Amino acid sequence: MKMKPIHLRKLAAITEVKGKALFGKNFIIMPLFSLGFTFLMKVVYGAATEDALDMSAYALALGVLMNIMMEGVYCTAAALAEEKEKNTLRTLMTSSVNGLEFSLGSLIPVVLMSTIVNVLCAFIAGFNMELSQWTSFLAITVACSATSAIIGMIFGIYAKTQVSAGTITTPALLILMMIPMFGGFSETLENISSLLFTGIIFNAIANIDNALPVTDVKGIIVLAVEFLVSAAIFLALYRKNGFER
Amino acid sequence: MNQHYISIRHLSKKFNKDFVLKDVNADLAKGEILGFLGPSGAGKTTTIKILTGQLRPTSGDAEVLGIPCDRIDETIYEQIGIVTDVSGVYERMSVYDNLKYFARLLNVPLKEIDPLLKRIRLYEHRKKPASKLSKGQIQRLILARAILHNPKVLFLDEPTSGLDPTTALEVHKMLMELKDEGMSIFLTTHNMEEATKLCDHVALLNEGVIVEYGSPEEICLKYNTVKKYRVQLTDGSKHLLKQSTQTAEKIASWMGSGQIETLHSCEPTLENVFLEVTGRELQ
Numbered sequence: 006m007k008m009k010p011i012h013l014r015k016l017a018a019i020t021e022v023k024g025k026a027l028f029g030k031n032f033i034i035m036p037l038f039s040l041g042f043t044f045l046m047k048v049v050y051g052a053a054t055e056d057a058l059d060m061s062a063y064a065l066a067l068g069v070l071m072n073i074m075m076e077g078v079y080c081t082a083a084a085l086a087e088e089k090e091k092n093t094l095r096t097l098m099t100s101s102v103n104g105l106e107f108s109l110g111s112l113i114p115v116v117l118m119s120t121i122v123n124v125l126c127a128f129i130a131g132f133n134m135e136l137s138q139w140t141s142f143l144a145i146t147v148a149c150s151a152t153s154a155i156i157g158m159i160f161g162i163y164a165k166t167q168v169s170a171g172t173i174t175t176p177a178l179l180i181l182m183m184i185p186m187f188g189g190f191s192e193t194l195e196n197i198s199s200l201l202f203t204g205i206i207f208n209a210i211a212n213i214d215n216a217l218p219v220t221d222v223k224g225i226i227v228l229a230v231e232f233l234v235s236a237a238i239f240l241a242l243y244r245k246n247g248f249e250r
Numbered sequence: 251m252n253q254h255y256i257s258i259r260h261l262s263k264k265f266n267k268d269f270v271l272k273d274v275n276a277d278l279a280k281g282e283i284l285g286f287l288g289p290s291g292a293g294k295t296t297t298i299k300i301l302t303g304q305l306r307p308t309s310g311d312a313e314v315l316g317i318p319c320d321r322i323d324e325t326i327y328e329q330i331g332i333v334t335d336v337s338g339v340y341e342r343m344s345v346y347d348n349l350k351y352f353a354r355l356l357n358v359p360l361k362e363i364d365p366l367l368k369r370i371r372l373y374e375h376r377k378k379p380a381s382k383l384s385k386g387q388i389q390r391l392i393l394a395r396a397i398l399h400n401p402k403v404l405f406l407d408e409p410t411s412g413l414d415p416t417t418a419l420e421v422h423k424m425l426m427e428l429k430d431e432g433m434s435i436f437l438t439t440h441n442m443e444e445a446t447k448l449c450d451h452v453a454l455l456n457e458g459v460i461v462e463y464g465s466p467e468e469i470c471l472k473y474n475t476v477k478k479y480r481v482q483l484t485d486g487s488k489h490l491l492k493q494s495t496q497t498a499e500k501i502a503s504w505m506g507s508g509q510i511e512t513l514h515s516c517e518p519t520l521e522n523v524f525l526e527v528t529g530r531e532l533q
Binding site: 009029091097098100103 | 302304324325326327328332337339340341342343351352354355356357395
């Protein structure tokens with residue numbers, strides 16, 4: 006696939022419009038929900054055990070997972086499906102916006118907001134980190150947010166309407182969230198979890214809590230492959246949506 | 251340098267086994283309006299999609315601004331504007347912000363937005379969300395967005411479909427102004443009055459085939475085989491007369507005695523021509 010040039014003025018314009026859309030009433034509920042969910046988990050697990058420090062890591066992992074899925078996948082899918090439904094995506098395509106510019110412009114605000122919410126989740130969960138651990142935490146959450154946003158865009162460009170985007174993303178969200186959550190109960194699930202970006206971030210928070218390296222080489226490879234494959238699929242679908250449809 | 255902004259040669263498009271365009275030929279020069287006229291399903295929108303790089307032709311060639319349509323990429327959209335029946339607006343954004351977004355994408359100075367808004371008579375609605383606009387206002391906003399970057403070629407797919415007569419007239423007036431400014435316009439319509447009024451050349455399209463091509467006047471005169479005149483006299487009586495020596499004498503006599511209220515020649519309209527050539531109505 007031939008690499009298209011990226012024009013910064015187009016990227017800035019798309020990022021600004023997409024960023025404003027994230028603060029709309031349709032989408033702002035998702036980060037708020039993740040923050041509330043983290044707080045609830047902190048309270049519930051804090052009350053259930055005296056070892057509140059360990060459970061803060063689990064509460065944070067659940068909150069981050071929820072945020073990355075709801076904001077990264079759901080919001081991105083719904084926003085893109087809305088562009089299709091209202092025919093603004095086709096208008097953008099015929100206004101000299103290429104797939105790379107559109108995907109980066111859509112990705113940047115989601116990753117930024119997702120990262121801010123993840124940091125807030127860490128504070129709400131009462132999860133203490135050293136500076137180097139904060140760096141690892143931010144790096145891994147940014148990588149996973151970016152992958153989830155690209156996956157969201159794949160669902161969004163496949164869906165015909167916002168309603169169908171919600172319908173098709175829900176099972177994927179549940180699968181991607183539940184496999185890491187229940188990985189501890191089954192070796193098979195744990196093995197599958199280690200091949201998912203959601204599993205890697207879930208384990209990464211536990212690793213940070215135990216002062217271990219955030220992930221290993223296999224984890225980095227999995228993250229890189231999932232991001233690149235998702236991006237390639239999205240760019241192919243973006244072009245397909247513009248041509249011969 | 252190609253003298254035509256659009257050049258179409260033997261263009262065909264097949265979906266599955268069905269041809270929707272067959273051996274289509276047409277040209278559009280600078281500052282001209284070319285109309286593709288035909289009923290729904292004639293292949294008008296398919297032609298626009300091929301010319302704007304959204305569909306690949308099955309065979310034949312088409313060039314837009316010298317670029318073969320099968321090699322069109324995003325860069326051409328900085329030189330052409332497109333208005334289709336599926337052009338969308340950002341409903342939650344204001345009229346001004348809709349144009350501002352595309353001005354930034356197309357590298358147009360923001361100071362050009364207000365004069366354009368005044369031109370399309372949406373300046374007083376500039377802060378209003380697009381969702382609050384009427385259908386006619388939305389169509390004007392879509393047209394404004396398509397001409398924001400002063401494109402060389404403007405593609406319009408049924409631009410006045412569903413609009414009230416007043417708004418349609420406003421759109422017609424604006425298109426004539428754009429033409430006078432040197433913009434080339436490729437227009438599809440099933441409205442023969444619109445085509446007759448606006449177009450320098452029209453292609454009558456039926457089931458993917460151009461059945462007539464030329465200026466509206468040329469086409470109408472070509473089919474004006476039985477020349478007739480419609481006369482209304484001052485006493486209210488109406489007469490339809492075939493051209494002949496007797497008719498000429500009769501009209502001269504009425505004219506001499508001041509009896510003629512109205513006198514019209516009866517050339518066929520484009521709709522009559524289309525019906526005669528294809529046996530089907532345009533609408």
